[in-house]
Amino acid sequence: xxxxxxxxxxxxxxxxxxxxxxxxxxxxxxxxxxxxxxxxxxxxxxxxxxxxxxxxxxxxxxxxxxxxxxxxxxxxxxxxxxxxxxxxxxxxxxxxxxxxxxxxxxxxxxxxxxxxxxxxxxxxxxxxxxxxxxxxxxxxxxxxxxxxxxxxxxxxxxxxxxxxxxxxxxxxxxxxxxxxxxxxxxxxxxxxxxxxxxxxxxxxxxxxxxxxxxxxxxxxxxxxxxxxxxxxxxxxxxxxxxxxxxxxxxxxxxxxxxxxxxxxxxxxxxxxxxxxxxxxxxxxxxxxxxxxxxxxxxxxxxxxxxxxxxxxxxxxxxxxxxxxxxxxxxxxxxxxxxxxxxxxxxxxxxxxxxxxxxxxxxxxxxxxxxxxxxxxxxxxxxxxxxxxxxxxxxxxxxxxxxxxxxxxxxxxxxxxxxxxxxxxxxxxxxxxxxxxxxxxxxxxx
Amino acid sequence: xxxxxxxxxxxxxxxxxxxxxxxxxxxxxxxxxxxxxxxxxxxxxxxxxxxxxxxxxxxxxxxxxxxxxxxxxxxxxxxxxxxxxxxxxxxxxxxxxxxxxxxxxxxxxxxxxxxxxxxxxxxxxxxxxxxxxxxxxxxxxxxxxxxxxxxxxxxxxxxxxxxxxxxxxxxxxxxxxxxxxxxxxxxxxxxxxxxxxxxxxxxxxxxxxxxxxxxxxxxxxxxxxxxxxxxxxxxxxxxxxxxxxxxxxxxxxxxx
Numbered sequence: 001x002x003x004x005x006x007x008x009x010x011x012x013x014x015x016x017x018x019x020x021x022x023x024x025x026x027x028x029x030x031x032x033x034x035x036x037x038x039x040x041x042x043x044x045x046x047x048x049x050x051x052x053x054x055x056x057x058x059x060x061x062x063x064x065x066x067x068x069x070x071x072x073x074x075x076x077x078x079x080x081x082x083x084x085x086x087x088x089x090x091x092x093x094x095x096x097x098x099x100x101x102x103x104x105x106x107x108x109x110x111x112x113x114x115x116x117x118x119x120x121x122x123x124x125x126x127x128x129x130x131x132x133x134x135x136x137x138x139x140x141x142x143x144x145x146x147x148x149x150x151x152x153x154x155x156x157x158x159x160x161x162x163x164x165x166x167x168x169x170x171x172x173x174x175x176x177x178x179x180x181x182x183x184x185x186x187x188x189x190x191x192x193x194x195x196x197x198x199x200x201x202x203x204x205x206x207x208x209x210x211x212x213x214x215x216x217x218x219x220x221x222x223x224x225x226x227x228x229x230x231x232x233x234x235x236x237x238x239x240x241x242x243x244x245x246x247x248x249x250x251x252x253x254x255x256x257x258x259x260x261x262x263x264x265x266x267x268x269x270x271x272x273x274x275x276x277x278x279x280x281x282x283x284x285x286x287x288x289x290x291x292x293x294x295x296x297x298x299x300x301x302x303x304x305x306x307x308x309x310x311x312x313x314x315x316x317x318x319x320x321x322x323x324x325x326x327x328x329x330x331x332x333x334x335x336x337x338x339x340x341x342x343x344x345x346x347x348x349x350x351x352x353x354x355x356x357x358x359x360x361x362x363x364x365x366x367x368x369x370x371x372x373x374x375x376x377x378x379x380x381x382x383x384x385x386x387x388x389x390x391x392x393x394x395x396x397x398x399x400x401x402x403x404x405x406x407x408x409x410x411x412x413x414x415x416x417x418x419x420x421x422x423x424x425x426x427x428x429x430x431x432x433x434x435x436x437x438x439x440x441x442x443x444x445x
Numbered sequence: 446x447x448x449x450x451x452x453x454x455x456x457x458x459x460x461x462x463x464x465x466x467x468x469x470x471x472x473x474x475x476x477x478x479x480x481x482x483x484x485x486x487x488x489x490x491x492x493x494x495x496x497x498x499x500x501x502x503x504x505x506x507x508x509x510x511x512x513x514x515x516x517x518x519x520x521x522x523x524x525x526x527x528x529x530x531x532x533x534x535x536x537x538x539x540x541x542x543x544x545x546x547x548x549x550x551x552x553x554x555x556x557x558x559x560x561x562x563x564x565x566x567x568x569x570x571x572x573x574x575x576x577x578x579x580x581x582x583x584x585x586x587x588x589x590x591x592x593x594x595x596x597x598x599x600x601x602x603x604x605x606x607x608x609x610x611x612x613x614x615x616x617x618x619x620x621x622x623x624x625x626x627x628x629x630x631x632x633x634x635x636x637x638x639x640x641x642x643x644x645x646x647x648x649x650x651x652x653x654x655x656x657x658x659x660x661x662x663x664x665x666x667x668x669x670x671x672x673x674x675x676x677x678x679x680x681x682x683x684x685x686x687x688x689x690x691x692x693x694x695x696x697x698x699x700x701x
Binding site for chain 1: 446447448449450451452454476477532533580581582583584625626627628664667668669
């Protein structure tokens with residue numbers, strides 16, 4: 001039990017709270033009994049403020065990470081909700097099972113994956129994480145619920161994508177997917193314009209399970225939005241000379257201290273983008289890559305967020321419907337014209353969204369940008385992008401957001417009130433809240 | 446809650462009717478500030494300022510009246526303002542100040558006491574209550590108006606500048622006491638600004654308009670700078686002035 005300063009992965013707006021590590025359902029119930037603001041926290045990979053509640057109680061779920069049951073015949077695993085995907089894969093990959101959905105890092109807990117209803121490069125085929133969850137144990141101020149999508153669909157889908165605001169998840173049961181090897185066969189294309197990037201991505205909806213594009217948001221003119229498209233499939237035994245099936249290894253590098261805040265500036269990022277683009281092959285098929293290289297490239301470096309310095313950074317991720325493809329072009333155009341430095345811009349396709357009331361994905365496009373805090377124009381540039389997103393009928397991702405204006409909440413998430421009525425059933429006093437919920441006026445407390 | 450860019454949503458302003466502080470509040474309302482408490486001496490001017498902020502987009506404005514010459518009541522005033530806000534305070538601004546008339550006051554004990562009370566004692570007392578509340582809250586930012594005049598006190602305004610100097614140094618220590626609490630404090634040192642407080646005074650070099658000054662302050666709020674100097678060049682000018690030999694300083698700062 002200790003009081004400490006907590007922030008999200010972007011390291012902006014830290015707040016002090018009391019952090020506790022519950023080891024049982026009873027511990028969580030005891031915390032609710034204190035009638036203080038409470039929120040759960042896992043590995044702190046959300047970029048903004050959803051896993052902190054200033055002046056309140058933060059329940060750290062990493063003390064609940066035991067594997068309770070893993071059936072290597074069916075691929076169903078039940079574990080403490082604080083188990084990271086990294087630790088989970090170390091257990092299941094050697095037995096031939098992979099997570100059905102993985103975000104860009106393995107350093108998320110099962111509870112975090114459910115609460116943010118995370119997506120991966122296969123959303124257009126497999127949907128989001130919550131759609132593969134078979135059962136949850138949810139501890140709420142009004143009791144403990146064992147829920148499946150059919151036993152209590154309302155509470156289940158309010159919890160999936162609900163950013164931890166319906167209760168504290170202690171256990172998760174999830175259906176894994178079979179793999180034959182620990183490798184991915186990757187096809188890469190390097191193209192010179194955003195149009196080509198988008199066309200290639202759209203075409204691969206039907207041809208590849210995994211697809212993603214890196215887009216250069218700092219080059220203007222003819223090559224605006226040039227990018228690299230990578231697509232992959234799990235490699236089969238017959239695809240490889242020496243097939244293997246091993247779990248991911250631990251990160252080898254650590255950023256030991258905060259870089260100066262100006263390290264990532266327009267010039268250095270431009271150089272990085274140029275190099276990143278040049279290094280990629282123009283056209284290469286069936287390249288064998290490891291699972292970490294393909295899915296989690298940044299997991300090789302611990303604490304990489306320190307590269308952004310003390311001021312931190314924000315990630316801006318929006319989703320817009322398929323019909324709003326031009327909006328993506330406009331957004332990238334606006335961004336490159338603003339000269340605000342951004343790197344690692346990731347463009348992906350989304351399939352239909354999940355039934356989660358506050359789940360982020362919607363059929364269409366999603367673009368994610370990493371932006372160092374510092375440029376004076378940045379707050380305004382992003383406010384203007386919000387308007388574009390809204391006019392296209394899109395929304396921002398709570399797991400990334402650290403600056404959205406609460407006025408836009410209901411336009412982006414029209415089912416907020418439905419969500420709040422389910423929350424009222426299990427948490428009538430609104431004990432579960434977070435700095436994100438307060439900032440967006442999602443919960444007035 | 447304050448967002449990633451240091452833009453507050455809930456704001457309490459003590460001395461909210463002064464020109465500069467109002468211009469800053471207006472800018473904050475145009476960003477994210479929606480719920481505000483304005484505290485000042487006159488209910489009438491608070492209502493007028495409040496109406497302007499509502500027109501600019503604020504949704505929830507309350508006002509609290511107080512007398513900054515009564516530091517012993519500062520704690521109660523702060524408590525009243527926090528209660529009126531009814532939410533965690535993202536930003537608390539102390540913009541109380543009295544420029545006074547040096548020549549008329551310097552031989553007057555009662556007037557000198559009032560200058561010290563308004564410019565030093567009231568803010569210090571208020572900060573004790575604000576500190577306690579924000580630390581319990583685990584987040585929040587404090588903005589205290591000092592002045593470049595506090596960097597080196599002059600012959601012609603030592604009642605004002607001396608008190609501000611005390612407050613300025615006090616806040617430096619307070620800032621260090623807040624490390625790792627989630628709470629931070631920023632000191633604003635504006636140079637000469639053309640306001641109702643300075644009407645009739647002659648422009649000195651680097652005098653700014655209210656709008657320029659407010660822009661500089663809002664820009665500073667977006668950073669974690671401990672001291673916001675407006676215009677920023679004065680930081681360097683005063684670094685030089687601070688080290689001038691006393692007779693030269695005296696000559697430069699003569700009573701006009």
